[in-house]
Amino acid sequence: MHIEPEHIDAEAEGGPVPSRAPTVDARIYPRGGLDVLSRDEVARLRDASAGGMHDLLRRCALAVLTSGSASDDPRAAQELYPDFDIQVLQQDRGVRIDLKAAPAMAFVDGEIIRGVAELLFAVVRDLAFTAIELDPEYSAELDSSAGTTDAVFRLLRNARILQPADPNLVVCWGGHSIGREEYLYTKQVGYELGLRGLDICTGCGPGAMKGPMKGATIAHAKQRRRRMRYIGITEPGIIAAESPNPIVNHLVIMPDIEKRLEAFVRMAHGIIVFPGGVGTAEEILYLLGILLREENADLKFPLIFSGPASAAAYFEQIDKFIRLTLGDAAAERYRIVVGDSVEVARIMHAGVADVRRQRIAQQDSFFFNWALAIPHEFQQPFIPTHETMAALDLHHGRKPHELAADLRRAFSGIVGGNVKEPTMRLVEANGPFEIHGDADMMRALDALLRAFVAQGRMKIAGEYRPCYRVVA
Numbered sequence: 001m002h003i004e005p006e007h008i009d010a011e012a013e014g015g016p017v018p019s020r021a022p023t024v025d026a027r028i029y030p031r032g033g034l035d036v037l038s039r040d041e042v043a044r045l046r047d048a049s050a051g052g053m054h055d056l057l058r059r060c061a062l063a064v065l066t067s068g069s070a071s072d073d074p075r076a077a078q079e080l081y082p083d084f085d086i087q088v089l090q091q092d093r094g095v096r097i098d099l100k101a102a103p104a105m106a107f108v109d110g111e112i113i114r115g116v117a118e119l120l121f122a123v124v125r126d127l128a129f130t131a132i133e134l135d136p137e138y139s140a141e142l143d144s145s146a147g148t149t150d151a152v153f154r155l156l157r158n159a160r161i162l163q164p165a166d167p168n169l170v171v172c173w174g175g176h177s178i179g180r181e182e183y184l185y186t187k188q189v190g191y192e193l194g195l196r197g198l199d200i201c202t203g204c205g206p207g208a209m210k211g212p213m214k215g216a217t218i219a220h221a222k223q224r225r226r227r228m229r230y231i232g233i234t235e236p237g238i239i240a241a242e243s244p245n246p247i248v249n250h251l252v253i254m255p256d257i258e259k260r261l262e263a264f265v266r267m268a269h270g271i272i273v274f275p276g277g278v279g280t281a282e283e284i285l286y287l288l289g290i291l292l293r294e295e296n297a298d299l300k301f302p303l304i305f306s307g308p309a310s311a312a313a314y315f316e317q318i319d320k321f322i323r324l325t326l327g328d329a330a331a332e333r334y335r336i337v338v339g340d341s342v343e344v345a346r347i348m349h350a351g352v353a354d355v356r357r358q359r360i361a362q363q364d365s366f367f368f369n370w371a372l373a374i375p376h377e378f379q380q381p382f383i384p385t386h387e388t389m390a391a392l393d394l395h396h397g398r399k400p401h402e403l404a405a406d407l408r409r410a411f412s413g414i415v416g417g418n419v420k421e422p423t424m425r426l427v428e429a430n431g432p433f434e435i436h437g438d439a440d441m442m443r444a445l446d447a448l449l450r451a452f453v454a455q456g457r458m459k460i461a462g463e464y465r466p467c468y469r470v471v472a
Helices: 039-046 054-065 076-080 114-133 139-143 145-158 180-195 211-222 257-267 278-291 309-326 341-362 386-390 400-419 421-430 439-454
Strands: 002-008 023-029 085-091 094-103 169-173 199-202 230-234 250-253 270-273 303-307 335-338 433-436 468-471
Touching: 039 054, 039 085, 039 114, 054 076, 054 085, 054 094, 054 114, 094 114, 114 145, 114 250, 139 145, 145 257, 169 180, 169 257, 169 278, 180 199, 180 211, 180 303, 180 309, 180 341, 199 211, 211 230, 230 257, 257 278, 270 278, 270 341, 278 309, 278 400, 278 439, 303 309, 303 341, 309 335, 309 400, 309 439, 335 341, 386 400, 386 433, 400 421, 400 433, 400 468, 433 439, 439 468
Parallel strands: 169 199, 169 270, 199 230, 230 250, 270 303, 303 335, 433 468
Antiparallel strands: 002 023, 023 094, 085 094
């Protein structure tokens, strides 16, 4: 990797500038993992037309260049760096990336921070590959469950994170907006996992996505592990609001939330859920909806809900909501452990060993869970609008996995209204989404969402204005 610093914003050098931040112009030559792109890929990344990729590239690149930002407003970075631009050029000797008015926080003494540079290269790599992978020429594959899974596999393989090694990858889910006590607990769990040789995968943002990685880094150093994986899996609608945390050393940008969720569960050898908000609830419902299917009944998949002792009431409410909506059978697929990070790590370590034995017995791969049956309705992108949110079938009498799919979509729509710019604009223009269903289910949903708001789990900072209205 080489960078040629060209210019530091002279106006910013004089001190703080209202509504602007210090910037740098730079030229970067990636090395390793992004050596060449095709002419077609470069053209798509440079295309600023309605169907082009340039605006998406600009937003995702700005997110990683502001890695570690404490804001969860997707428009904040764009307002701070309105003149930022990125151009990708293919040269005879490889790829060149030109940055204009880039955040100075990504540079030290004129050199881009190496970890930030790697995340930037991952953005270019994934968007270039996704543009081809989801091209109309290949999109027919996404009309089937097997075809969608193959697409997810190819996206992960292109990112070079599928490793034929012993199972040791623990996915950690949880909120980006959590309190100090909960954050420290996620760090302690990550530390205990790291001592047992387990790697970490999260949604790559702050809060419960950063804590386990930070704890694991210390434990890995103590155990003298040299090839640690801190994998962050995100998608374009999320990354602008949840910039990658600085510990992520493998970033993957999936094209949409459904493929992101499938990537998590296909790669995971076990999952720990920490306290969170609507995004965490969406992830829980997605996974339980899959595990409740008959085809997955005997599949080894350790799932633990955990937090500090103070989070006991939080998980009691989550557990109550799951039992009301999906039934007691759903609760048999997870364990709740509060206030005991060592026990969480021991259970997970033993669970991963069970996964290893089952994969060997079934001759399944260690690095991608092909045996997990994911129905096509869980893979199809859900676009939240006032019409699609109101049409969700949230009533008793449905099969649990079908109800879980629609409940997941309800939470997904609220996530969009909270942090995804296109959905936020939709709510600002037409008012909050309406969510309809059976009275008892809606009362439980409303109580859960109100608790998220009261506990500050919807937004990191600022007053939260609901993007939804629950209607019995």
